[in-house]
Structures are given as structure tokens and as C-alpha cells.
Amino acid sequence: MTSFRPPEFAEGYSFGRWHSRVRGAPEVFGQFPASCLAEEIATPGAGQIRALLTVAGNPVLSTPGGDHLDQALPELDCMISIDNWINETTQHADVILPGQSVLEQPHYDEMFWSWAVRSAGKYSPALFDPPEGTWAEWKVILMLSALVNGASPESVDTESLDQLFFAGLVAGFVQSPGSSIEGRDPAEIVELTAGVGPERILDFQIRTGPFGDAYGADPEGLTLAKLKAEPDGIDFGPMVPRLDEVLTTESGKVELAPDYILGDLPRLRESLESNQEGLQLISRRHVRSNNSWMHNAPGLMTGKERCTLLIHPEDARARGLEEGMRAEVKSQAGRVEVAVEVTEEMRQGVVCLPHGFGHDKPGARLSVASQRPGVCNNVLAPGDLVDHLSGNAQVNGIPVEVHLPRAG
Known part of the structure; x- marks a missing residue:
């Protein structure tokens, strides 16, 4: 129901643009396999990982060769975990920053709706008010991002950072060919999007998605406010064909047998x-x-x-x-x-x-x-x-x- 294909992928995906330092594993979607992490921490040399941030994760248990990672984590110069538990991974952290409970934050299932057989969406408000003084994870991450870039804690303004991030997101979409807001004034879109943090991004995704109002271009289209007014969610019916709209291969076809697969047979x-x-x-x-x-x-x-x-x-x-x-x-x-x-x-x-x-x-x-x-x-x-x-x-x-x- 949302539309969130980054503009940089509009001309297709590529793989293996760079390789990991130790074993030479290929990059895929800008990522390396989790099994590379322990060796990248433990192996000396240029590019050695010296710091790590985990967010609600437990890779010591959930990744292959976790015992090696368990031994490698104490070698880090700095490890910070955003987590509500002291688990098998976060026990190694220098600092654990607790986030708010999932019941203290609103929720929209961004991941699993994308696999559904019907186009639908549901917004769930927070059940409880968070305790005074607690921060949502997104604000903690903004703060840490500023500190990593040399800012002092006293100088960090998370609201301004949130505004800067959202403005950059909008600027990319108005320049993206085929976007429902292509060519629009980014400042206008930012001004028309209420809220802060992930909730504002969700409103943006809905409004630029296949059922959205495209910021006034379709007055009957969906917005986050309209979704909130439907506590049981909205069902737009079964999926419709749109392969031509999302396919980004160079051939324009679904490449079931690319050369790198055939070569490995x-x-x-x-x-x-x-x-x-x-x-x-x-x-x-x-x-x-x-x-x-x-x-x-x-x-x-x-x-x-x-x-x-x-x-x-x-x-x-x-x-x-x-x-x-x-x-x-x-x-x-x-x-x-x-x-x-x-x-x-x-x-x-x-x-x-x-x-x-x-x-x-x-x-x-x-x-x-x-x-x-x-x-x-x-x-x-x-x-x-x-x-x-x-x-x-x-x-x-x-x-x-x-x-x-x-x-x-």
C-alpha cells in the first residue's frame, strides 16, 4: 500500500560492487553477509571494524558461527546497543540504551503487508503513554548519528535532524521519474506532511503510494489521517498486475536465468x-x-x-x-x-x-x-x-x- 523504492534503484539493481575485506564476499543491496561480522572484527588491518551498534538484535544467537562473534565482540573499542534486554549479545555493550515498549508506540506493519495477497493496511495507535523521559528508538539513532559526526550532546537538536532527513527524502522522490510527485516543489510537500519521525515518513509513503492522494492530485486518495480514522484498517481488494511498473532489470524481463546463476550450475x-x-x-x-x-x-x-x-x-x-x-x-x-x-x-x-x-x-x-x-x-x-x-x-x-x- 505504500510506495518506497529509493530513487537510486530506479535504473535497476547491481551486485558485487565491492567485496568484504577478509573473505571477499560480494556486496548485495549494500550489505555483507552476517557471517562476515566476526572475522571483520577479529582480523587486524586497514578497515578493521572497531565499533558496533546493535538495535534490538541478538546476533550471537541468530547468526552462523555465533560463538566466534561472542569471542570477537569484547575486542571492539566501542559497542552500543539500543535494547530493552541484557541478552547474549548486548551483555558485551559498553552502553545499553533502552527504547520504548512496542505497546508505547504506534505501529504500522511495513514489512508483512508487502507479502499479503490483498492490498490493505492498518494503523495501530499506542496502547500506553511512554514513561516520562524515555526516547523512541528513532530519536536515539538520530542522537547517536550526530555524536558520531562530532557533535556534542548539548548541541544536538533531534527535531532539526528529523526535518533534515525528511527534506532529503522528499527531494529524492520529486526528482524520481514516475513518482506521483515528480516535479513538485519539495518545500510544499514537506509543509503538507504532518507529524515527526517514522509517522511522518509513513504519511509520505501512503500519500505517494498506489492508493494515495499524491498530495492533492487525487482528493479521494488515501492519507495517514484517513487510515487512522478506520480502526479496523482498510482493504483495497486483491492485488492487481503491475510488473511493468516495478521491474528494473536491464532487459525489461524477469531474469530467471542470469549469467551468474547459469555459470554456477x-x-x-x-x-x-x-x-x-x-x-x-x-x-x-x-x-x-x-x-x-x-x-x-x-x-x-x-x-x-x-x-x-x-x-x-x-x-x-x-x-x-x-x-x-x-x-x-x-x-x-x-x-x-x-x-x-x-x-x-x-x-x-x-x-x-x-x-x-x-x-x-x-x-x-x-x-x-x-x-x-x-x-x-x-x-x-x-x-x-x-x-x-x-x-x-x-x-x-x-x-x-x-x-x-x-x-x-
Whole structure:
């Protein structure tokens, strides 16, 4: 329902414009794989990462080779975390800046509506007033941005920084070909957009989106104010064809078989034809969990143990394992010991561990999660086991051995 394709991508995407310092992983959308982080911190030389900012994240548990990152984080000169928890990652921070609760801020689901099969949107106001003196994360980030650029804390005006950022955003869109506000006066658009911070950006996105009023060009079009007036949200119906509008490849077609994919097929064919012995590890998620951060909510951690190794009955029988027994799972990267759950839902030759557990590291202060810590499946994921083209870590299909725990 919103329209937010950055103008710099209007002529198409490109990849591998630069490469990471240590392993040479290609850039994708301006990013490097998370599995590069530990080595970029720990490896000396020009360009070595010396400072880190995390925002509501726990990469020690959620990224491959997290144990290496756990060891690397104390080597940083500075680490700042914007977070409400002292978890396995933020315990290493020099400063933890708490944000407001999600219930103390308004909410619009920017991510998941983009995957919906209908065009719809819903704005949810804050349920509670935030405590006096607390800051929303966006204001904290603006403050930190100013400090990193040499400003003193006393001189930082977050309202002016917010205004400057929004004015730059608008200026890019009025110059973007095909934008619903192409050629308009940026100052006029800024003046017509109420609010501050993310809420003002949301109003801008809605008004320049496919159902928006385009700042007066379509008086019947949508604005954030109109969306707020509909507490149950607005449903605009099923999706409509618009591929020509969003496709930015040089050929003007959906490129299902670009040269860099075709060139990698022989390597893929060779790997498929190789004789893979042993078991392959895959991951899973639970409906009452999201990565690692919902494990400290008491109401979401009731019931039976969820961090179990799913294994096919034949594979369990061959290894002397039965329901509820403990098993050792070992890869070239590490090992864990976990309870066994025997089920025919698993394919023979494949075992499964859930993602996001492993809350047993010293220093973390997660009183609920630590009572049922589980094991971290990323301990078993080698940081250098990566997809050849993107450099992204392989977190499924990891070769493992499973057997009874060794005595002693």
C-alpha cells in the first residue's frame, strides 16, 4: 500500500560492487553477509571494524558461527546497543540504551503487508503513554548519528535532524521519474506532511503510494489521517498486475536465468551428484517464538520442551536413540547435546533443530529464557560454509553426526 523504492534503484539493481575485506564476499543491496561480522572484527588491518551498534538484535544467537562473534565482540573499542534486554549479545555493550515498549508506540506493519495477497493496511495507535523521559528508538539513532559526526550532546537538536532527513527524502522522490510527485516543489510537500519521525515518513509513503492522494492530485486518495480514522484498517481488494511498473532489470524481463546463476550450475550439479553420507541438519521456527527475543515472555514459554531434535524413527533406531533421550549433535563447527523427538514427519537422513535458542551463556540476564535455555543451532553452522554466489551463510543442509552422548 505504500510506495518506497529509493530513487537510486530506479535504473535497476547491481551486485558485487565491492567485496568484504577478509573473505571477499560480494556486496548485495549494500550489505555483507552476517557471517562476515566476526572475522571483520577479529582480523587486524586497514578497515578493521572497531565499533558496533546493535538495535534490538541478538546476533550471537541468530547468526552462523555465533560463538566466534561472542569471542570477537569484547575486542571492539566501542559497542552500543539500543535494547530493552541484557541478552547474549548486548551483555558485551559498553552502553545499553533502552527504547520504548512496542505497546508505547504506534505501529504500522511495513514489512508483512508487502507479502499479503490483498492490498490493505492498518494503523495501530499506542496502547500506553511512554514513561516520562524515555526516547523512541528513532530519536536515539538520530542522537547517536550526530555524536558520531562530532557533535556534542548539548548541541544536538533531534527535531532539526528529523526535518533534515525528511527534506532529503522528499527531494529524492520529486526528482524520481514516475513518482506521483515528480516535479513538485519539495518545500510544499514537506509543509503538507504532518507529524515527526517514522509517522511522518509513513504519511509520505501512503500519500505517494498506489492508493494515495499524491498530495492533492487525487482528493479521494488515501492519507495517514484517513487510515487512522478506520480502526479496523482498510482493504483495497486483491492485488492487481503491475510488473511493468516495478521491474528494473536491464532487459525489461524477469531474469530467471542470469549469467551468474547459469555459470554456477556445474558446481551445483557436482555437489548434488556427490555421495553425501550421514545426516543433514535443517532448522525450524515455532508459532510462539520469533528468532530469539520472545523466549523471555513467561506466557510464551509454557508447555512441553520445544527445543528438541526431530529425527526419523529409522535414523533414531540406527543410533540407539528413543523418544526423550539426550543425543549429541556434532558438525565441523561445534557440538550440542539436546533432547530427542522421534517423528515420521522428518525425512530419513534429515534432522531438525529450532532457531533462536541457547540462552545459557554467562552474562546474559534473561530470567525466563534461562530456565529453559535450549541449544543454539547456529553453533553447528560453520561461518565459512556459504552460498558461493551471494556469500550468505548456509544455515540448512549442514552435515552432522548424531549419536548417544559420550560418557564423561
